[in-house]
Amino acid sequence: MAYQNEKMPEEKVFKDPVHSYIHVRDRVIWDLVNTREFQRLRRIRQLGTTYLVFHGAEHSRFQHSLGVYEIVRRILDDGFRGREEWNEEQRLVALCAALLHDLGHGPFSHAFEKVFNLDHEHFTQQILLEQTEVHEVLRRVSPDFPQKVAEVIDKTYPDKLVVSLISSQIDADRMDYLQRDAYYTGVSYGHFDMERILRVMRPTEDQVVIKHSGMHAVEDYIMSRYQMYWQVYFHPVSRSAEVILIKILHRAKFLFETGYAFKQEPTHFISFFAQEFKLKEYIALDEGVLLTYFQLWMEEDDTILADLCDRFVNRRLFQYAEFDPAVQYMKFGELITLFKEAGLDPEYYLVTDSSSDLPYDFYRPGEENERVPIYLQLENGDLRELSRLSDVVEAISGKRRTDHKIYYPEDLLVDGNPLHEKILELLRG
Amino acid sequence: MLQEHAKIVQFISLANEVNGRKKMQKMVYILKKMNFPFAEKYELHMYGPYSEELTLRVEELCEMGFLAERFEDKGSYKQYCYQVTDEGSKFLTTAEAPKEQLPKCIERLNEKSSRFLELVSTLLFFDQLDKEDQIAKVRIVKNKLNFTDQEMDQAFAFIEEMQTSSVS
Numbered sequence: 001m002a003y004q005n006e007k008m009p010e011e012k013v014f015k016d017p018v019h020s021y022i023h024v025r026d027r028v029i030w031d032l033v034n035t036r037e038f039q040r041l042r043r044i045r046q047l048g049t050t051y052l053v054f055h056g057a058e059h060s061r062f063q064h065s066l067g068v069y070e071i072v073r074r075i076l077d078d079g080f081r082g083r084e085e086w087n088e089e090q091r092l093v094a095l096c097a098a099l100l101h102d103l104g105h106g107p108f109s110h111a112f113e114k115v116f117n118l119d120h121e122h123f124t125q126q127i128l129l130e131q132t133e134v135h136e137v138l139r140r141v142s143p144d145f146p147q148k149v150a151e152v153i154d155k156t157y158p159d160k161l162v163v164s165l166i167s168s169q170i171d172a173d174r175m176d177y178l179q180r181d182a183y184y185t186g187v188s189y190g191h192f193d194m195e196r197i198l199r200v201m202r203p204t205e206d207q208v209v210i211k212h213s214g215m216h217a218v219e220d221y222i223m224s225r226y227q228m229y230w231q232v233y234f235h236p237v238s239r240s241a242e243v244i245l246i247k248i249l250h251r252a253k254f255l256f257e258t259g260y261a262f263k264q265e266p267t268h269f270i271s272f273f274a275q276e277f278k279l280k281e282y283i284a285l286d287e288g289v290l291l292t293y294f295q296l297w298m299e300e301d302d303t304i305l306a307d308l309c310d311r312f313v314n315r316r317l318f319q320y321a322e323f324d325p326a327v328q329y330m331k332f333g334e335l336i337t338l339f340k341e342a343g344l345d346p347e348y349y350l351v352t353d354s355s356s357d358l359p360y361d362f363y364r365p366g367e368e369n370e371r372v373p374i375y376l377q378l379e380n381g382d383l384r385e386l387s388r389l390s391d392v393v394e395a396i397s398g399k400r401r402t403d404h405k406i407y408y409p410e411d412l413l414v415d416g417n418p419l420h421e422k423i424l425e426l427l428r429g
Numbered sequence: 430m431l432q433e434h435a436k437i438v439q440f441i442s443l444a445n446e447v448n449g450r451k452k453m454q455k456m457v458y459i460l461k462k463m464n465f466p467f468a469e470k471y472e473l474h475m476y477g478p479y480s481e482e483l484t485l486r487v488e489e490l491c492e493m494g495f496l497a498e499r500f501e502d503k504g505s506y507k508q509y510c511y512q513v514t515d516e517g518s519k520f521l522t523t524a525e526a527p528k529e530q531l532p533k534c535i536e537r538l539n540e541k542s543s544r545f546l547e548l549v550s551t552l553l554f555f556d557q558l559d560k561e562d563q564i565a566k567v568r569i570v571k572n573k574l575n576f577t578d579q580e581m582d583q584a585f586a587f588i589e590e591m592q593t594s595s596v597s
Contacts, residue, residue, distance in 0.1 A: 119470065155473045156570050325431055326493040329520060352431060356485035372475055402489045 004028060004092055004141045014066055018179050022070040028092060028141060029069065032099055035133035036283075041065055041102065043286035047181060048108045049241035050232065052315055054185035061102050067176035072098035072165050074198055075172065075208075085203040087159070092141065094162045097152035100134065101166055101173060103127050107287040110358065111242050115249040116272050125150050126279050160206035168207060169363060169374050170197070170218065178224050181232060189227035192220040202377055209375040209383060218374060219392045222363050226396055236405055239353050240317040243407045247348045248294065248308045255302055264296040304348050311409075319410035321427050323352060331426060332406075338423050344412065351407045363387075363397045433468050435524035437486055438495050440467075442513045442521060443535045448501075449508040450484070451476050455546035456538045457483055462553045463595035465531055473570065477551040487511065495520050530595050537594065541587070548576055548584045560585070 006027035014022040024030050032038055041062035050057040072094055080086035104123030106112045113120060127134055128150040138146040151157040155167055166173055175194055182190025200214025210218055232238075252266055256273045268289055271277035294309040311317060332352070339346040363386075364373070375383040387394040408427055413420040440457065447453045458478040461467040469480040490496040495517030499510045513521070538546065551571060555563045564581055576584075 113470075121472070156566060158569050324493075325434070325520075326495070326516070329431065329523065333523075354431070354434070354486075354489055356433075356482055356489055402485070402492050404489075 004145075016063070016067065016070070018067055018176070018183055019070050022066050023073065026092065026095065028137065029095060029099060031137045031140075032096065032134060033066070035137060037103060037127050037132050037134045038062070038065070038100070040283060040286060041105070043288055044105050044107060044109070045287060046177065047185075047232075048110060048238075049245060050185065050235065050238045052241045052317070053235050053238045054187070054232065056184045056186050057181070059180060059184040061105050064177055064180055065099055065102050067180055068101060068166070068172045069095060069099040071172035071175055071194075071198070075165060075201055079198060079201055080203050083203055085161070085205065090159055090162050093145070093148050093152060093157075094165055096138065096145075096149045097162070098166050098172055100124070100128065100149060101153050103134065106282065107285050107290045108242075108245055111245045111249065112285075112290075115246055115253070116275070121154070123279070123282055124153055127283070128153070130279055132279075132283075161203055161208065164207040164372070168372060170208070170210070170221065174225065175221070178221070178228055181228060182224070185232050187228075187231060189231055190224045192224045193217045194221075197221060204377075204383075207372060207375070209377045210386075212376045212378050212384075212389075215376055215386070215390055218376075218386060219390050222386075222393050222396070225363065230401075234355060234358055234403065236320050237317060239358070239405065240320055240407055241312065241315075242358075243318060243351045243353055244308055244312050247351070248297075248305065248312060251302070251305045251308060251348060252293075252297070255305060260302060262297075263300055264293065266293065268293070304345060308348065316411065318349075318351070318407040320353075320405045320407050321429065323404045323406040325352075325354075325404055328429075335423065335426055338419065338426070342413075342417075342419050342423060344409070349409050349412075353405050353407060355401075355403045363393065431523070432525070434486055434490055434493075434495075435521065436467060437483070437490060438513055438517050438521055439524045439527055440531075440535065441496060441511050442518065443527070443532045444539050446510060446512050447539065448510045449543050450487075451508075452539075452543040452546060453487070453511065454479055454483060455543065455550040456535070458550045459538060459546065459553060459591065460531070460534060462550075462556070463534060463591050465528060465534070465595065471554075473551075473554055477547045477571075478554050490517070493520075528595075534591060534594050537591065544574070545580070545584065545587075547571075547574075548580060549587055552581075552584055553588065 007025050008027055008030055012024040012030055016022050024033070039062070042060050044061045045051060045057070046059050046061050046064050047057045076091050076094060081088065101124070104120040104125070104127055106118070106120060106123070109120055112118065128138065128146050129135065135146050138149055148157065152162055152166065155163050157163050165171060175197070178190045178192070179194065196214060196217040197210070200211040200217065201208050202211055252269060253273050255262070256266055256270070266273070268285060271281050291313070294313050297309040298306050298313060300306045335350055336346045339350050374386040376386055376389055377383055387397045406427065410424070413424050441447055447456065455477065457467050457469060458471055458480070461469070469483040469486070471478040471480045487496065491498045494514055497512050497514050501508050501510055548567065551567050552563050555566045558566060567576065
């Protein structure tokens with residue numbers, strides 16, 4: 001039997017708290033799960049620094065990736081099979097893309113990418129297309145199969161329906177992470193009736209649409225996205241941890257570039273500081289490696305690096321205050337001067353953070369916004385954009401809500417020193 | 430502070446006005462590809478490279494009062510136009526000085542239609558490929574736009590011009 005059609009002698013199942021069971025019958029999928037690049041995802045948390053706020057949020061990208069695979073498998077095997085709009089020959093490429101879509105994420109992905117100007121999607125492509133175990137498994141299907149999977153993830157695959165399963169405004173990726181993140185953080189938002197949504201999904205030529213009767217289930221999903229963003233993803237304390245993480249990496253880079261003699265050489269980072277790293281070096285990094293360096297750097301002579309690492313490891317995070325740039329941006333200049341006077345380097349200890357620094361894809365109905373909207377399919381087959389029929393979605397879609405905060409080490413300023421008092425007064429408005 | 434916001438205000442100030450969100454998205458992407466230091470992250474979307482970060486940043490700047498957004502109904506289509514406000518001009522004092530080539534590049538980009546910029550930016554999105562593969566890729570992802578060979582040639586010539594202008 002051709003490798004691409006080969007089934008496991010017995011179905012393999014992964015017990016999963018969100019989907020109960022994840023079912024694997026295809027040999028290709030099983031082999032991909034067992035590659036070193038996929039196993040690495042066990043060591044990358046799904047929500048980065050959020051575990052410092054919601055202690056349950058230790059779940060990994062490994063779990064999420066399996067979850068996305070399972071949702072796509074159910075859509076295809078239980079929903080689309082036999083429908084004339086669905087080409088069953090696309091099944092394996094869709095399943096592989098679902099499983100592998102997050103393969104290129106690095107440790108504390110968002111912060112790491114920001115500091116080193118990287119893009120995890122680029123690494124996903126590299127892992128799929130270069131000499132890796134994942135690539136070898138995909139090549140056994142056919143020589144052009146790695147490229148096909150890469151194109152689905154890159155959104156350049158000719159069959160747009162396949163792309164929309166993994167990347168659209170109502171896709172398997174979002175449906176898994178909302179439920180999984182809600183489960184592990186323990187919050188009550190983020191839940192919606194996925195079973196219902198799966199039942200009302202319909203394939204069309206170039207995207208998945210929703211049968212009109214499923215509108216209320218989709219409303220619930222949109223509300224979950226909205227609430228999870230403000231309650232979990234953009235939580236100010238989690239942002240504080242990320243601000244410190246970014247500053248640690250910036251400081252280490254600066255020290256390396258200026259010839260500082262590290263007690264613990266930043267061996268794993270050197271190629272990144274020099275922007276001359278290889279895929280192998282990227283894959284070698286995980287959150288365990290970063291946290292080990294942070295622990296060791298707490299003993300460095302450089303007081304800024306040591307302090308920032310101590311703050312991250314021991315959760316002595318920065319305090320935050322509301323910041324309205326429209327009226328307070330001039331005040332920021334004054335704060336910089338005062339921080340310098342107080343011996344605190346504002347580059348590391350006075351940080352602004354905006355909602356655009358952690359973009360989250362609120363539902364946008366289209367217009368000039370470039371996103372394919374969610375379409376409801378009416379009984380006569382016509383398609384209508386969701387917010388035109390749903391008052392609930394109309395009320396929150398495309399609405400602006402922005403947030404700016406200023407982060408600072410309050411613990412270093414509460415000693416009664418008049419200069420520190422002045423700074424605190426300014427910060428607290 | 431808000432350095433990335435300041436760069437966007439500076440960009441719109443140098444353009445005087447940008448007509449259309451799509452056009453703004455493509456202009457910033459092309460400038461980024463010409464090594465001007467914009468930090469916004471892009472992905473391929475319906476109309477080519479698109480940055481949610483840029484969308485949010487512009488929304489924030491409008492809310493701060495540093496940018497003015499005007500909605501224009503052009504009959505067959507609608508678009509949003511952006512200009513820098515007086516407050517935005519004051520805020521610009523916090524921005525770092527732009528590379529001297531930036532104003533000229535912005536001027537050239539602003540003269541072009543959003544359809545043309547969509548083609549240019551999508552070609553640039555695939556600039557790791559050979560020219561023939563770039564064209565083939567664009568024809569797949571933009572199959573409904575039916576770009577002509579002449580448009581392709583013009584787009585490549587424009588990319589070359591921008592590359593020269595951005596370093597000269």
